[in-house]
Every structure is written in C-alpha cells, then in structure tokens.
Amino acid sequence: MSVTHQRPPPRLEIRDFTRRFDGKAVVDNVCLSIEPGHVTCLLGPSGCGKSTTLRMIAGVEMQDSGSIYVDGALVCDTVFRVPPERRSIGLMFQDFALFPHLTVGKNVAFGLTGSGADKKVRAKALLDRVGLAHYIDEFPHHLSGGEQQRVALARALAPKPKIMLMDEPFSGLDNRLRDGIRDETLDLLKEEGASVLLVTHEPEEAMRMADEIALMREGRIVQRGAPYNIFNAPADKEAVAFFSDINVLRGRVEGALTDTPFGRFLAPGVPDGAEVEIVFRPQHVSIDFDRHGKGPNPTLIAGTPARGVVERARFMGSESLVEFRMDHDGQMLKATVPNVFLPKIGTPLWLSVRRDRCFVFPAKS
Ligand SMILES: Nc1ncnc2c1ncn2[C@@H]1O[C@H](COP(=O)(O)OP(=O)(O)O)[C@@H](O)[C@H]1O
Numbered sequence: 001m002s003v004t005h006q007r008p009p010p011r012l013e014i015r016d017f018t019r020r021f022d023g024k025a026v027v028d029n030v031c032l033s034i035e036p037g038h039v040t041c042l043l044g045p046s047g048c049g050k051s052t053t054l055r056m057i058a059g060v061e062m063q064d065s066g067s068i069y070v071d072g073a074l075v076c077d078t079v080f081r082v083p084p085e086r087r088s089i090g091l092m093f094q095d096f097a098l099f100p101h102l103t104v105g106k107n108v109a110f111g112l113t114g115s116g117a118d119k120k121v122r123a124k125a126l127l128d129r130v131g132l133a134h135y136i137d138e139f140p141h142h143l144s145g146g147e148q149q150r151v152a153l154a155r156a157l158a159p160k161p162k163i164m165l166m167d168e169p170f171s172g173l174d175n176r177l178r179d180g181i182r183d184e185t186l187d188l189l190k191e192e193g194a195s196v197l198l199v200t201h202e203p204e205e206a207m208r209m210a211d212e213i214a215l216m217r218e219g220r221i222v223q224r225g226a227p228y229n230i231f232n233a234p235a236d237k238e239a240v241a242f243f244s245d246i247n248v249l250r251g252r253v254e255g256a257l258t259d260t261p262f263g264r265f266l267a268p269g270v271p272d273g274a275e276v277e278i279v280f281r282p283q284h285v286s287i288d289f290d291r292h293g294k295g296p297n298p299t300l301i302a303g304t305p306a307r308g309v310v311e312r313a314r315f316m317g318s319e320s321l322v323e324f325r326m327d328h329d330g331q332m333l334k335a336t337v338p339n340v341f342l343p344k345i346g347t348p349l350w351l352s353v354r355r356d357r358c359f360v361f362p363a364k365s
C-alpha cells in the first residue's frame with residue numbers, strides 16, 4: 001500500500017483570469033493563489049486592474065475567461081457559478097459604508113444567520129475584540145473614521161469568512177491612525193484565521209502587511225514572492241522603481257561583461273553588443289571624501305568608486321538626499337544618507353555601490 005502526501009489545495013486559487021473593457025484586457029490572464037491563513041497583497045499602480053480582479057473574485061463582476069477555486073473546489077468559471085453570498089468570502093472596500101440607520105451592533109450582526117441571541121453574542125465578541133463594545137447601541141455617525149473602520153472590519157469578519165478581500169481599506173484614514181489600525185487589523189485577521197487578499201497601490205503598506213506580494217502592472221502579475229524577495233530580487237527595472245527612487249547606468253555587453261565607471265558587471269546570458277541597465281537604489285550608494293583627487297580603493301564587495309560633485313542636498317527628516325553630477329559623463333545620480341548630511345554644492349565626493357545591491361537587466365530599447 002502506498003501513501004501519498006499531497007499538499008492541501010490553496011485556500012483561494014484564480015486561474016487565467018481575463019476581463020476586457022472595450023476590447024482592451026484590463027485583467028490579462030492573471031493567476032493567483034492564496035494559502036490558508038496568509039495575507040497576500042495585490043500591489044500595483046492605479047488603474048492596473050487590481051479592483052477589477054477583486055470584484056470578479058467577489059462575484060460582483062463577471063470574468064470573460066478564467067476560473068476561481070476555494071479549497072480546491074470550483075466556485076466560478078464562465079459556465080458554472082456559485083452565488084457570491086455562498087462563497088465564504090468577506091469584503092471590505094475603501095468606502096466601507098456602514099448602514100447609517102442601523103446601530104453598530106446591528107451593523108456587525110447584519111450578515112449573520114441564526115437566532116437573535118446568537119447573533120448578538122458574536123457581534124458583542126467582535127466589538128469587544130476591536131475595543132468598541134461600548135458603542136454597540138450607538139449609530140455609526142457618532143463614531144470617528146478609525147472607529148467606523150474597525151466596525152466595518154468586525155462586520156466583514158462576523159460570518160467567519162474563509163477569505164477576506166480588502167480593497168485599499170486604509171486609504172480613507174489619516175496617516176497618524178493608519179499604522180496602528182493596520183497592525184490591529186492584521187492581528188485580528190490572523191486570529192480569525194482568514195486568508196486575505198488585500199489590494200493596495202502603496203508599497204509600504206504591502207511590505208508591512210503581506211506574507212506574499214503579487215506585483216501587478218497593466219493587467220498582469222509581473223512577480224510574486226515574499227516582500228523580502230520582491231525588494232531584493234526584483235524582476236525588472238520597473239519593479240525596483242515601484243519601491244523606491246532608482247539610479248540607472250547603461251552599458252554595452254562584451255563577453256557577458258559590461259564596463260561602467262563603477263567597474264565591470266556580469267551580464268550572464270546577454271549577447272555581445274546588447275545594452276544593459278544597471279539599476280540601484282539611492283540608499284545603497286555610499287559616499288567617501290575626496291583625498292587629492294583619490295577615493296577609496298576598489299573592493300570586491302563595494303566595487304570601484306566613481307567621483308561626482310554635489311549638485312543638490314536636501315534634508316528629508318530621517319535621511320538626507322544628495323544629488324551628484326558624475327565626472328565621467330555628467331550623469332546625475334542620487335544617494336540617500338541616514339541623518340543630516342548636507343555637503344556644499346560643488347563638493348567633489350566619491351560614490352560606491354555594493355555589488356550585491358545592483359541589478360542588471362537587458363535594456364528595453
Ligand atoms: N466598468 C468599467 N468599464 C470600463 N472600464 C473600466 C471599468 N472598470 C474598470 N475599468 C478600467 O479598467 C482599468 C483597471 O481598473 P481598476 O481595476 O479599477 O484598477 P485599480 O484598482 O488597479 O486602480 C482602468 O483603466 C479602468 O478605467
């Protein structure tokens with residue numbers, strides 16, 4: 001007798017999702033899966049198709065092709081369709097409107113079935129959990145924006161959905177509140193064991209919340225992975241640029257190598273004569289003083305330093321941003337330095353970039 005240990009199916013799986021508006025695919029062959037208890041962030045710029053993807057999973061919009069599975073069971077394709085309310089999917093959108101004519105308690109109990117007493121117990125327990133039980137008989141307009149947001153979360157979680165879909169749920173809150181509410185929300189989602197697909201256009205929010213990020217651009221998923229991997233092993237230049245400012249050097253390849261003022265870089269698999277872009281973040285540039293026209297010695301880790309003169313220096317609060325015009329070709333490069341570092345305009349300084357912080361990509365024409 002043989003025993004096979006099969007991996008359990010993902011909690012939520014989307015296969016080959018496509019949605020066209022006026023002939024243009026705004027969601028283009030998207031595949032996604034979310035593991036039980038995980039938070040996956042669908043991250044991408046405005047208009048890339050995130051909300052459309054979420055609305056199709058929720059069942060409020062129909063895909064042109066593709067299918068949805070929950071725990072391995074088909075929930076929806078272009079022929080078969082489980083109605084939205086029977087998908088065990090909870091929703092929370094940016095404009096999380098509470099019902100104004102219902103009390104906070106009745107808002108939370110709204111999607112529950114069972115006896116009135118049972119509903120009240122569950123609503124009370126969730127309101128206790130978010131620290132708002134004392135508002136149970138109040139109407140929503142007595143609550144602040146942050147409190148209403150917590151009630152909306154309690155309402156969405158009350159029926160114990162297996163999956164929570166959240167579309168920019170924190171974007172209506174002011175910055176001071178946001179960090180705290182994000183953390184509380186994450187704790188509660190984990191406690192309730194919900195698998196979460198959270199849509200956001202803010203990289204910091206995704207980094208803070210996600211177990212896994214799916215990076216979306218122009219209707220497609222361009223990269224998936226843990227926040228650390230997306231940040232440190234980006235798929236292309238745009239993926240680097242989505243998380244921070246970037247510096248770009250261009251070079252031509254000869255024998256899988258390219259020469260730059262910062263030394264030689266490997267460009268494996270790139271044919272001779274092709275152009276590559278070497279991309280790095282300002283935070284990975286280090287700065288040394290000029291000693292009679294000389295900088296630090298080249299090393300394997302830090303590469304070769306190159307000289308530039310300060311063109312602009314600004315203090316940004318927790319760091320300083322310094323812009324350089326490089327001696328070799330007049331190109332502008334940026335460096336960020338923790339704390340206050342405001343060298344005078346025209347000061348010559350040496351820049352180096354750690355090799356393992358540089359990404360080499362074939363240039364897209
Ligand atoms: N009902 C619709 N009719 C026509 N175009 C739409 C419709 N819904 C969304 N779009 C378009 O699809 C694209 C993706 O929209 P959306 O999914 O809302 O993006 P995101 O949430 O990433 O900002 C946008 O260009 C938007 O204008």
Ligand SMILES: [Mg+2]
Pocket residue numbers: 047050051052
């Ligand atoms: Mg949207």
